[in-house]
Amino acid sequence: RHLDFVQALRDRGYHDMAIEYLEQLAKREKLPDSVQAVIDYELGKVLLLQATEERDLVKRDEQLEKSREHLQRFVDEHAGHARAADAMTDLALILVERGRVAVMQSNSPIKRAQRKELQEQARQYFDNARKQFEEAQIRFLAEYKKFPSFIDPTNPRSKQQIEDRREAQLDLMQAQLNLAVIEYEDAQTFDRDSKEFKERLSGAVKKFEDVYTRYRGWLAGLYARMWMGKCFEEMGDIRKAVGFYEELEKHEDPALSGLKRQVVYFHIICMNKRGDHVLAQETAQRWINEHPRDVRTKQGLGVRMELASALRDQAKKLAENDGNRSRMLAQAMTIWNEVA
Numbered sequence: 001r002h003l004d005f006v007q008a009l010r011d012r013g014y015h016d017m018a019i020e021y022l023e024q025l026a027k028r029e030k031l032p033d034s035v036q037a038v039i040d041y042e043l044g045k046v047l048l049l050q051a052t053e054e055r056d057l058v059k060r061d062e063q064l065e066k067s068r069e070h071l072q073r074f075v076d077e078h079a080g081h082a083r084a085a086d087a088m089t090d091l092a093l094i095l096v097e098r099g100r101v102a103v104m105q106s107n108s109p110i111k112r113a114q115r116k117e118l119q120e121q122a123r124q125y126f127d128n129a130r131k132q133f134e135e136a137q138i139r140f141l142a143e144y145k146k147f148p149s150f151i152d153p154t155n156p157r158s159k160q161q162i163e164d165r166r167e168a169q170l171d172l173m174q175a176q177l178n179l180a181v182i183e184y185e186d187a188q189t190f191d192r193d194s195k196e197f198k199e200r201l202s203g204a205v206k207k208f209e210d211v212y213t214r215y216r217g218w219l220a221g222l223y224a225r226m227w228m229g230k231c232f233e234e235m236g237d238i239r240k241a242v243g244f245y246e247e248l249e250k251h252e253d254p255a256l257s258g259l260k261r262q263v264v265y266f267h268i269i270c271m272n273k274r275g276d277h278v279l280a281q282e283t284a285q286r287w288i289n290e291h292p293r294d295v296r297t298k299q300g301l302g303v304r305m306e307l308a309s310a311l312r313d314q315a316k317k318l319a320e321n322d323g324n325r326s327r328m329l330a331q332a333m334t335i336w337n338e339v340a
Helices: 002-011 015-027 039-052 057-077 084-106 109-145 156-187 195-214 219-234 238-249 254-273 277-290 298-316 323-339
Strands: none
Touching: 002 015, 002 039, 015 039, 039 057, 039 084, 057 084, 084 109, 084 156, 109 156, 156 195, 156 219, 195 219, 219 238, 219 254, 238 254, 254 277, 254 298, 277 298, 298 323
């Protein structure tokens, strides 16, 4: 049950406790070989999750480096392990996170002189991540092809085989989705008015569409649909983007709640871009009221930023002596200070 406990800690966001527990496990003398073999893998995974939630960019980079060291050691020492492809995927995600940091820095006014250098640095991270994702996809595909095309579901002995095949298929879908997302990330390394920016986004749309066509009934397919909408929004086709978002918002399956939170956030961005600031304000406030535990997540911070922008843009249209103008601007300032 050691690994079940680690998984439970991860699921609840207790990353520090999971790291401490894994470090204690590594020192135990009588530990099953199956657990001992994956200590580095589990540590790398938890450190990666911890890093993605870290707001301090310096601390984030330190955590990413520690994660990389553990995952790379696991891959080097256990290349034939069933989790090796997962570890390679996580190594690629570390590169993606570092690329995102470089993109954020390139957009900072105080880094304006280094903008091109940082964009190129981010591009290199994404290129290397793409290679890792491609290698992981090959491994996942080989693993999936080991299973027969038909497994009798009525045979009690087939239950584990069916579950293993489903797990292999999910890994393969995630790898293909990652390869599409990396095209979107790569687009962010170019100026938004450049032809390369739109070319990369157009390429990403094709990859997302391919994933959606293959897996439209799966979560990976629905996420691909959402990212298609995001690409169209950033290319300036707000109408098409909103069409995708509204289509996804109609799903009522509780298992899609995480996806829908992200979709509504992207939808609010579109509302503000097309000037529907009142609707953006109402939708953002409803999102915050319905998901109070998520207001400090990346999505929650983004929704609050959009709420502040909606208030500001409404206030701009009011006369300077209008009391509502001052009230809206003060409310927007409060939100911006909280986010900062």
